Amino acid sequence: xxxxxxxxxxxxxxxKAPRGFLxxxxxxxxxxxxxxxxxxxxxHLNCLLFIRRLxxxxxxxxxxxxxxxxxxxHVLAAAKVMLKxxxx
Numbered sequence: 001x002x003x004x005x006x007x008x009x010x011x012x013x014x015x016k017a018p019r020g021f022l023x024x025x026x027x028x029x030x031x032x033x034x035x036x037x038x039x040x041x042x043x044h045l046n047c048l049l050f051i052r053r054l055x056x057x058x059x060x061x062x063x064x065x066x067x068x069x070x071x072x073x074h075v076l077a078a079a080k081v082m083l084k085x086x087x088x
Contacts, residue, residue: 017044054078 022040026033055070057078062070 017041019044050082054082057082 017040019040022043026035026040054075058070058074061074061078062068065074067074
């Protein structure tokens with residue numbers, strides 16, 4: 001097997017949410033907030049849903065331009081549309 005295809009156990013992809021990292025970021029940014037125990041999981045889920053929606057919008061933007069590859073301009077255009085929709 002090639003050296004690049006073998007992974008050591010420490011390099012494997014983690015399947016769990018980075019709860020400690022999220023809690024540290026919350027405490028650093030807003031130390032006065034009192035958050036529920038599962039709040040970090042909800043924030044992680046929200047980020048994953050945003051990234052998925054951004055990928056779908058970017059793909060449709062690339063299809064509109066008849067381009068087979070999603071480029072940075074497609075992602076930026078999709079982000080503008082998504083932020084306008086979520087603004088309310």
